[in-house]
Amino acid sequence: MPLTLASLVHHSALKLVVLAGGDRLDATVRWVHTSELDDPGPYLEGGELLLTTGLKLAVDDPDSLRGYVRRLADAGVVGLGFGVGVGHDTVPPALVDAAAELDLPLLEVPRRTPFIAISKAVSAAVAADQYQAVTAGFEAQRDLTRAALAPDGTSALLGRLAHHLNGWAALYDASGAVLAAAPEWAGRRAARLTGEIDRLRDKPAPASAAVAGPAGTEDRVELQSLGTARRARGFLAVGTEERLDTPARYVVHAAVALLTLSLEQSRALQDTEQRLAAALLRMLLTGESEHARTVAGRLYGDLLTQPVRLLVVEPAELTAKPAKPATAARPAVRTGRPAVALDSVALLAERAEAAGARSGEPVIAVREGPRLVVLAADGSAVLKACTDFAEADDTLAAGLSAAVPVAELPDANRQAERALAVALRRGRNLVEHGEVGAGSVLPLLGDDAVRAFAEGLLRPLREHDATSRGDLVASLQAWLSRHGQWDAAASDLGVHRHTLRYRMRRVEEILGRSLDDPDVRMELWLAMKTLPPGE
Incomplete structure (x- = not known):
């Protein structure tokens, strides 16, 4: 005291x-x-x-x-x-x-x-108070250590930490999502501090910040990043009504040390699990589902025995051609990857693992370079957490397959890749496979390469119309829209059918192609749709 x-x-x-x-x-x-x-x-x-x-x-x-x-x-x-x-x-x-x-x-x-008697009394009392603070800190550290060794170590540790501080405590994952809180009511309060977590994430770990509690509370909140690497692997928040004194800070520092040690010790295990997950995913995507089940054993529960969906994610700023869907673990090498987009991919990978840990649902999340592939059960909370994250982040583009049995994952991989290609081309955050076959193919024609082809194909006809009479482009469009019906197309143009026949012969002469070829007619029609008259 x-x-x-x-x-x-x-x-x-x-x-x-x-x-x-x-x-x-x-x-x-x-x-x-x-x-x-x-x-x-x-x-x-x-x-x-x-x-x-x-x-x-x-x-x-x-x-x-x-x-x-x-x-x-x-x-x-x-x-x-x-x-x-x-x-x-x-x-x-x-x-x-x-x-x-x-x-x-x-x-x-x-x-x-004598004055020296007062000095001795004060010195002895101050020393006793400091000793008591250190002793209380050591006792709290032992208490937190015992809690950390319990079966549900993280929750138990947070509970004891909140008790020692006479306040509340919360643990966040690297993306800022609340993993656990104590007491239970503190979870909602902790979730309102995600903005402060985002600001702390920009600082090299370990870092700390003292902030005001959420509106409507009188909390004093202290945030601590967890991890020894430059990038934080998690965050701890503690809220109290009073400013932390020396014994309380001993307690918080002990909790930070234990949580950081737990994170760092699990890194080797996580790396091993990642390598196993990558190997299993390669086997699944090459059709070796039975071998994959044998290797996985019980590691992924019943994930490989139920309908699953495949999510493929990349930074949206990548503009090179999408990688071929041969395997998910060998992405094409690309350039121009903004750091923020790569961070978003990393955060999504951590969000997948954290969502799986919270819900108890198995998930395979493999990240190599800028690409992330997530395999999760159809309708699972893990899949929803991942798709919600990808859809809300404008730096990401993602493709989601249909629900398939594990044996059909090669097909699901191709579906996800096609959906990702559409997402990149259309500037969408998330495209599901079912959307690819719905609607019209015309929006896909906005690609620069397609426009360049259309311009090159129609340029001779447009140059002819600019210098001579004949209206070849408009006549060709009318004839194609009427499926080659001379009378109907000539009526639309207000000319005689013989005039239209002459113009179509001129089109063939100028282009050096025969309009009897259905492939030629298809290419010309798509070129017309890509570059409508007037462009």
Whole structure:
């Protein structure tokens, strides 16, 4: 317990007498200092009990004494001890009045009580308080360590941490999602701090920040990033009504150390699981589902025995041609990958693992370079968490397959790749396989390569129309739209059918292609749709 003026007054050996400021005796005494200076303020830090015999004080000048007391109060002195029997037989009345006016505790120190006795008493009490804080910190560390070794170590640790702080605690994953909180009601409060977590994530780990609690609360919240690498692997938040004192900080530091150690120790296991997951995924995508089941054993529960869906994710800014869907673990090498997009891919991978841990649902998430492939059960919470994340992040493009049995994963891979290609081409965050076959093929013609082909194919006809009469482009479009029906197309154009036949022969001569070829007619029609008249 911190030392107070009241503790010193009640110390039977010191015989201190309170002359003023009796209602301020609960002030904490950080140290004791002796000075006969008229202004000792520059040599103080605040929180001291100042001792003096008043040898240099103008005891007959009330204004001078009032200024002296004011300077002590401004310097943060918590009390003034005046030793009698040396320079003065009693405490000067004007000093008592000044102390009472400014509500500064004034204590009379009898001659038989040497100042060194007060110093020893303060020093012993401060040392005892520090020892108690260290002891409490060690005991709390042992308590947290026992909790961390429990079957549900993380939740148990957070519960004990909240107990020691008389507040609440929450653990976040690297993406800022709440993994666990204690007490249970704190989860909703912790979820409202994701913006602060995002700001802390920009700082190299380990980092910390003190912030105000969520609106409507009086919490003081301290955030700590977890991990020894530059990039945080998680975050800890603690909320209390009062500012953390020294023992409380010992407790928080112990919790940070235990959580960080747990994260770092699991890294090797996670790396091994990642390599196994990548190998299993390659087997599944090459049609070796039975071998994959044998290798996986019970590691992924019933994931490989039920309908699954495949999610393929890349940074949306990649503009090169999509990788061929031979395997998910060998993406094409590309350039121009913004760091923010790669971070989003990494966060999505961690979100998949965290969602699986929370829901107890198995998931295979394999990341190599800028590409992430997630295999999850159809309708699972893991799949929803991943698709929601991808759909909300404009730096990502994702393709999602239909639900298939594990034996048909090669087909699902091709579906996801085609959906991803559409997402990249259309500037969409997420495209499902079912959307690829729905609607019209025309929006796909906006690709620059398709437009370049259309421009090259139609350029001779447009140049002819610009310099000669004939309206070949409009005539060709009318003829194609009428499926080669001469009378109907000529009627649309308002010309004789023989005129239209002449124009189509000129089209064939200029292009060097026969309109009897269905492939030629198809290419010309798509070119017309890609570049409507007037473009």
